[in-house]
């Protein structure tokens with residue numbers, strides 16, 4: 001039988017029992033759509049987290065005070081005290097090779113006022129290098145000047161939200177504001193930054209680190225951010241940072257080093273597993289669809305016994321009967337895959353409309369996996385009914401026995 | 402083996418068909434020995450359950466004998482696999498059934514074209530031959546009607562067109578007039594006889610003595626055995 005004739009014959013059989021075909025294609029489509037939508041959600045969650053962290057840049061090394069992991073140093077040392085991170089540490093790190101920028105960072109909450117307007121702000125103490133380490137963009141004015149780290153200067157750079165709250169649409173540049181009990185001159189406004197590393201920089205006020213330490217009356221740093229000149233040297237630099245700081249801290253590793261890559265790969269892993277498992281759960285609905293296809297095809301075979309007997313009597317070998325019925329369930333799978341992908345796409349589009357900030361996107365592999373599972377289910381679960389048709393005894397099929 | 406026997410189109414030797422039914426056996430055909438030459442016109446009669454349909458299905462390669470030998474055009478059919486049997490059914494044998502067995506979703510033309518479609522004949526060549534077959538059964542003007550838009554007699558003629566479209570050597574009709582009124586029944590018989598006159602071997606199973614007596618050779622079955630085999 002010619003391929004074209006096989007196709008038209010099967011197509012006619014499917015379109016003759018239209019309701020049956022629509023229902024069974026619908027069942028397969030629901031399975032495919034479920035896979036597409038659920039993996040889109042999982043993948044969206046993954047990309048959301050990745051987006052949060054990748055704004056840091058993969059050349060970044062972060063030093064935190066305190067040891068969060070076990071190991072290192074002899075156990076049970078009673079007099080082990082935790083040293084703070086200091087400006088001295090920052091200066092020492094500057095001397096290491098392959099380093100592009102080192103930023104000290106102290107963080108705290110503070111009241112900020114301009115005239116009668118007052119509001120709480122997040123105060124960041126750092127230096128000119130923060131522009132580089134945090135990938136900041138300036139809106140207007142300039143960023144902090146390069147200064148000796150121990151030198152205070154009453155200048156501040158503010159985030160857009162903060163600027164808008166205090167100055168409305170007017171330019172804040174050159175204005176004097178009050179931070180805590182001191183006066184600072186606004187020299188720059190950041191462009192809109194959004195949230196990264198859990199800090200909303202649009203609500204931040206950035207001052208020289210010595211000024212922040214004076215305001216907080218605390219010399220301890222919250223973080224030291226290090227940007228290496230080349231991503232490939234990250235691990236080398238990490239090792240030398242560890243060595244230098246441990247030396248400065250009297251041989252005790254009382255700090256923690258994290259890299260964006262380490263954080264990202266952990267999240268990445270978690271969300272990949274999550275996506276795979278929701279996708280897997282959705283695949284169960286494909287399995288159900290497969291079983292529905294099988295049942296429908298079994299019914300179809302028993303309803304069309306007369307037709308099968310006739311085809312055999314006029315010269316169709318069992319192998320051809322098998323092929324005809326397999327093609328029929330395969331076509332159901334194909335249409336299920338097409339319709340399901342479209343419905344899934346539509347569902348993803350609707351979710352994107354409702355939650356515009358959440359990046360839903362079905363990965364290509366999910367479409368491929370869902371579609372090929374639908375086809376596979378059509379073939380696999382179509383096999384048994386098709387074989388049953390091919391094994392019919394033509395005489396009995398024709399006489400309805 | 403005689404010269405004449407070797408020339409026979411169909412040769413049955415001590416052929417039996419036994420159905421196991423529960424603990425017992427039904428001997429639908431018992432020790433049938435029979436030779437049929439090309440071009441013969443044979444009627445097959447006998448009471449209900451005597452084995453007429455079983456014999457016809459055997460000749461049409463739809464069934465296999467329990468014992469005995471069936472030679473078709475000199476070939477022992479014993480050793481043929483399903484593919485070869487299907488090919489012989491397609492190319493050498495035409496079936497006409499009491500219940501027509503047309504596919505309701507296909508037009509008269511498409512029903513008649515089915516064997517050629519199964520054979521893989523390209524659509525262009527198919528069209529010419531199917532048109533010819535429909536003309537031979539007098540249904541050229543009904544080619545694009547569905548079976549439920551045709552009368553019983555017309556349906557049976559579509560089935561005959563389907564049976565002859567591959568130009569088989571052997572035409573097997575199992576009570577072809579069983580579902581028809583006498584007028585369309587006799588039209589169908591006349592059509593089959595015309596086909597026989599053009600050379601096709603024709604075997605008709607019937608309960609109607611009037612139809613049976615028209616054949617040149619009459620075979621009567623009883624309990625799976627040939628009790629009468631007479632050339633008029």
Ligand SMILES: Nc1ncnc2c1ncn2[C@@H]1O[C@H](COP(=O)(O)OP(=O)(O)OP(=O)(O)O)[C@@H](O)[C@H]1O
Nearest residue numbers: 420422427428429448449450451452453454455456
């Ligand atoms: N599949 C089967 N299983 C068991 N017995 C069968 C089967 N098919 C036919 N038989 C038996 O074989 C015998 C011959 O049946 P067959 O159909 O050939 O009779 P028939 O002469 O065509 O009868 P009718 O005139 O009623 O069509 C009957 O006794 C029937 O019951």
Ligand SMILES: [Mg+2]
Nearest residue numbers: 453454455575
């Ligand atoms: Mg019968």
